Amino acid sequence: MSHHTPRSQRTNLYQRLLHSLWHDRRISGAIATVLAILLGLAIAHVMPRGPATATQALIVMVTSFAVGGVAGLVMQSRWAMLLATIAYAIAIEIGRLHIVGPTVDAIRLNEPFGILALILGRGFHGLVGVLPMILGVHWGIAIARSLSGNLVPTIHSIKLGRWAIAATIGLVILAVLIALPASTPPILGANGKPLAGSIASLEKVRLGGQNQWIMLRGHSIDQPVLLYLSGGPGQSDLAYSRVLFDDLSRNFVVVSWDQRGTGKSYAALDPTSTLTLDQAISDTIELTQYLRNRFSEKKIYLMGESWGSTLGVLAVQRQPQLYYAWIGSGQMVSQRETDRRIYQDILALAIKTGDTSLATKMRAYGEPPYADSPYANAFVLGQYDRLSPTYTPPQSYIQRGTAANIEPWGILGSEYNLVEKVNVLRGLIDMFTVMYPQLQNIDFRQTVKQLEVPVYLLDGAAELKGRRDLALEWFELLKAPHKQWLSFENAAHSVAFEQFEAVSRIMVETILPKTYLE
Numbered sequence: 288m289s290h291h292t293p294r295s296q297r298t299n300l301y302q303r304l305l306h307s308l309w310h311d312r313r314i315s316g317a318i319a320t321v322l323a324i325l326l327g328l329a330i331a332h333v334m335p336r337g338p339a340t341a342t343q344a345l346i347v348m349v350t351s352f353a354v355g356g357v358a359g360l361v362m363q364s365r366w367a368m369l370l371a372t373i374a375y376a377i378a379i380e381i382g383r384l385h386i387v388g389p390t391v392d393a394i395r396l397n398e399p400f401g402i403l404a405l406i407l408g409r410g411f412h413g414l415v416g417v418l419p420m421i422l423g424v425h426w427g428i429a430i431a432r433s434l435s436g437n438l439v440p441t442i443h444s445i446k447l448g449r450w451a452i453a454a455t456i457g458l459v460i461l462a463v464l465i466a467l468p469a470s471t472p473p474i475l476g477a478n479g480k481p482l483a484g485s486i487a488s489l490e491k492v493r494l495g496g497q498n499q500w501i502m503l504r505g506h507s508i509d510q511p512v513l514l515y516l517s518g519g520p521g522q523s524d525l526a527y528s529r530v531l532f533d534d535l536s537r538n539f540v541v542v543s544w545d546q547r548g549t550g551k552s553y554a555a556l557d558p559t560s561t562l563t564l565d566q567a568i569s570d571t572i573e574l575t576q577y578l579r580n581r582f583s584e585k586k587i588y589l590m591g592e593s594w595g596s597t598l599g600v601l602a603v604q605r606q607p608q609l610y611y612a613w614i615g616s617g618q619m620v621s622q623r624e625t626d627r628r629i630y631q632d633i634l635a636l637a638i639k640t641g642d643t644s645l646a647t648k649m650r651a652y653g654e655p656p657y658a659d660s661p662y663a664n665a666f667v668l669g670q671y672d673r674l675s676p677t678y679t680p681p682q683s684y685i686q687r688g689t690a691a692n693i694e695p696w697g698i699l700g701s702e703y704n705l706v707e708k709v710n711v712l713r714g715l716i717d718m719f720t721v722m723y724p725q726l727q728n729i730d731f732r733q734t735v736k737q738l739e740v741p742v743y744l745l746d747g748a749a750e751l752k753g754r755r756d757l758a759l760e761w762f763e764l765l766k767a768p769h770k771q772w773l774s775f776e777n778a779a780h781s782v783a784f785e786q787f788e789a790v791s792r793i794m795v796e797t798i799l800p801k802t803y804l805e
Contacts, residue, residue: 316366391408486504618745676749
């Protein structure tokens with residue numbers, strides 16, 4: 288005798304269960320709500336800032352669609368859309384109350400920066416989480432209607448509206464786009480094929496217990512290594528450095544690093560309690576050691592831009608024996624004093640030009656460090672062009688950047704997959720918020736009066752006075768085995784990028800011969 292329940296009995300049981308749920312909206316609504324809450328809490332725990340990798344985005348899409356499908360099935364009502372999505376959203380917000388950053392903090396629609404944070408944070412999560420859930424509800428309702436007559440629905444028995452069919456196709460296309468991997472183009476030889484002995488790769492490395500990403504590009508792996516530290520804090524420069532450091536990659540293995548919490552490394556932002564300045568310095572040194580060992584180099588070269596110039600100096604100060612030389616571009620000396628001077632310059636400009644609105648806003652912010660950071664910093668950044676001297680960057684810089692098709696902000700570069708393109712901006716917003724307040728007590732004029740490596744500072748004559756004057760003051764005070772101030776008329780803050788051709792020549796013709804020991 289068989290101990291299994293006959294199929295006809297199971298069929299009747301399922302039908303009775305579904306019909307009872309359809310006739311008791313309290314139970315079916317409770318099921319839909321609980322499932323949405325559980326999913327929201329789970330996602331808030333695993334990915335509190337929303338999906339930060341392609342895998343996470345696909346998981347959110349699938350699970351949200353499934354929960355929406357069950358909600359639509361058990362409720363057989365469009366009210367399931369409202370119930371499930373609201374429960375899901377509330378659960379996520381509650382589950383991540385301990386997380387800080389503009390993309391998860393209170394919504395501020397009165398600030399352009401706040402609107403951007405909303406789009407990048409909750410907006411992107413809504414695209415890959417809420418929309419699939421709504422679509423899932425429609426599928427669930429359609430299946431429920433089919434089930435009311437048949438236990439096992441067929442494709443022909445499931446009736447979907449045209450918009451739902453179109454949305455399903457769109458969701459599949461979005462999933463495919465998210466799944467497409469990132470890559471950096473190979474370095475080609477004269478025959479148009481990948482150059483033998485070259486390196487062009489995106490790689491994940493473990494630094495400070497966190498997964499972080501680097502890009503390595505060089506015409507030969509036997510060349511000296513140059514590690515580039517991008518600015519921000521929070522900026523990702525992978526696409527820019529690939530395009531603008533191509534000349535450098537002929538004579539160096541150029542390594543560009545998405546620091547923890549930025550770009551491809553955005554998923555490593557949390558826990559923010561361990562994202563400290565000291566840890567960032569340690570990560571820099573750990574990456575240096577990794578590169579030395581991998582390429583069998585006694586030392587490497589270190590170059591930093593803006594915030595990267597702060598991080599680089601501190602790393603060189605801590606472990607000078609690891610570096611052949613320090614190259615600073617847009618050299619920062621004291622973030623707090625720079626901000627204070629720029630604040631005074633903007634206020635003076637507002638008074639001089641009769642811009643009472645600007646003057647009122649700046650006085651409302653008060654002197655740096657701004658209490659309303661990063662919103663105040665974002666607004667002040669928008670005024671920099673009004674303070675900057677007029678200059679014309681080299682045509683080669685404009686042409687190469689335009690031809691590369693990586694703008695805006697480099698996010699169109701192939702080095703980022705679809706989620707990472709969002710992360711480029713999310714990282715700049717959230718990582719800045721965590722790290723920048725930790726830089727307020729830095730002043731190299733007081734704490735870094737000596738470096739035990741050769742120092743080369745790349746100066747843009749059109750740099751803001753609040754930065755440039757401090758760099759000049761520090762340079763005069765600094766003691767080093769060798770120091771050199773290299774100034775360019777047609778450059779401002781991003782000298783290494785704007786003057787990439789000249790910088791490449793200086794690295795090869797001046798710095799390399801004086802410092803490199805094979």
